[in-house]
Amino acid sequence: MKKIKLILLLFVSVASFTACQQDDDLEFVANEAEGLVFNTSFLDNYVLNSSVSSNLAERFTWGSADFGVPTNITYYLQGATMSDFSDYVAGESLYDLGSTTANPEANEIPVTVGQMIALANAAGLDNNEGTNTGTLYFRLMAVIGDDGLPSYSAIQGLNVELQQETSGGGTGIEPSMWGIVGSGYNDWGSAGLDGVFYTTSEENVFVAYANLIDGEIKFRANNDWGTNYGDTGADGTLDDGGDNIAVTAGSYKITMNLNDNTYTMEPFSWGIVGSGYNDWGATPDAKFYYDYTTDTIKVGVKLIDGEIKFRLNNDWGTNFGDTGADGTLEDGGDNIVVTAGFYNITLDFNNNVYTMEAGDVFGIVGSGYNDWGATPDYSFTQVQPDVYMAEIVTMLDGEIKFRVNEDWGTNYGDTGADGTLDDGGDNIAVAAGLYRVKMDVANGTYELNKIQ
Incomplete structure (x- = not known):
């Protein structure tokens, strides 16, 4: 009986040792993700200027990766100066450009002009002729669960050009x-x-x-x-x-x-009030936007025949007019006579002067905003050279386009829905909500950001 017990014990020990050996020999391999590819319509060349370093350079987008099993996925956008990513250093903000950690449902990561310039500088580029062009490289890393092994997209090269600095x-x-x-x-x-x-x-x-x-x-x-x-x-x-x-x-x-x-x-909101705009406050004043490149405030606006003034916070406590019609801002001054038309107006409180220039004003038109022009278009304001903003725009389910001075002679849509401004292009579909809209005319791009 003792012999039988000893034999059984020896058998169990050998089996256990063999099982441990087999476990040690197991090799764990991460599931490869399918569909982990960028679907961004990349530009042929990205012109980068440090004076707009906070602006969007590119929004990297992709379809959801498929690991073959239901799982949480976190995406990381990585950059490098070498095509094989041999210079990439994990954990450094220069190379780790963003992630979806805070928003797991997101399939996009924005990269600013400043981030691209920093990477370009690391590649030895600057804004001097001969050393101002090159290629930067980007890839997407997907990680499943909390501690899963990573999968990577193909590496995407982007051509960049650093412009002469026009700081501030x-x-x-x-x-x-x-x-x-x-x-x-x-x-x-x-x-x-x-x-x-x-x-x-x-x-x-x-x-x-x-x-x-x-x-x-x-x-x-x-x-x-x-x-x-x-x-x-x-x-x-x-x-x-x-x-x-x-x-x-x-x-x-x-x-x-x-x-x-x-x-x-x-x-803090400077605006235009008057019979030449909103019947002296029957509707909200036309809102000015800040332009840091000139340290002034600006607005693109459609006026009618009448008079206007500039006031703070839709209130008469602080208001400016122009006594003498000489372009000088005077606290509580005379009303400013205006004629109907489209104007770009700038207030310079550093020098207490203002300018009113008749010119082109971009606007939003469409079934998604004003029934294709049944009411005035929503005006953009040029906040930096060739960069236009329209903020807190209430959209409806429908379509929109961008046009100049409420006329179809110059209008932009987006054929292909890739964020590119196309002259006379297709209507742009929008869902109901509040938006910030940005147009970069120099680069031929736009952003529709639904904030609510």
């Missing part, structure tokens, strides 16, 4: 690395880049001019959650990783002071 248009003002993110601005980053903070004359003090909707916001660096500030206690103090900041719809001047870790938010 001589104002000394620059876009900073800080931005506004949240449901009150860009749907926590899924509806466009963060709202830009600009440098000021005081070191570590930044200012943003933002049109917000009801929701919450935070402030973060480089469109990334690595460094972000909220306000725990709602006391105006910036807390690293702190609570979201509740906001109500409106236009604000937001000042962030990193010297003492405080911030302020004040209503």
Whole structure:
């Protein structure tokens, strides 16, 4: 009987040892993803200028990867200066350009002009002739679950050209690395880049001019959650990783002071009021936009015969006219006589002057906005050279196009739905909601960011 027990024990031991050996010999292989490819319509050449470093350079998009099993997938966009990615360094923001960690359902990652320029500089490019063109390389990494092995897309090369710097248009003002993110601005980053903070004359003090909707916001660096500030206690103090900041719809001047870790938010909206625009306030004033390259505020607007003034926050407490009709801004001054037409108007409070230039004003038209012109088009404003913005635009289910001065002589659509402006192109489908719309005429592109 003892012999039988010993034999059985020996058999179990050998079987266990063999099983352990077999386990040790197992090789785990990650499921390869199918369909992990970019579907972005890339440009032939990307012209990069540091004066607009916070602008979108490209929005990398892709279809959902298929690993053959239901699973959570996180995507990471990576860049490199070498075609084989031999220079890529994991964990460095220069090469790790973004991820879907904060928004797992997303199939897009935006890359700014500044991010591309930084990568181009690492490749030895600058804005001097002969060393200002080259190729940068990008790939998508998909990871399943929390600790899964990665799969990669094919490497995509993009041609870039660095332009001569036109920093701040001589104002000394620059876009900073800080931005506004949240449901009150860009749907926590899924509806466009963060709202830009600009440098000021005081070191570590930044200012943003933002049109917000009801929701919450935070402030973060480089469109990334690595460094972000909220306000725990709602006391105006910036807390690293702190609570979201509740906001109500409106236009604000937001000042962030990193010297003492405080911030302020004040209503701030200059507009046009008068019989020449909105029957002296029967409807909202025409809103101005900030242009950091000139440190002025601007608006593209359609006026009718009448008179106008400029006022702050749709209120008469602070208003400017022009006594003497000499182009000078005077506090409480005379009404300004205007004739019907399309105008680009600039207010320069540094020098207390204004300009009104008759010219082209882009607008949004379509069944998705104004029943193809049954009411006025939604006007764009040129906020930087060749860059136009239209913010908090209420769209309906339908289609839109962009045209000049409410006339079909010059109009743009998008044949192929690839984000490219096509002269006379196809109508652009839109779903009902609130949008920020941006046109980059120089690069022939546009963005439709649905924020709500």
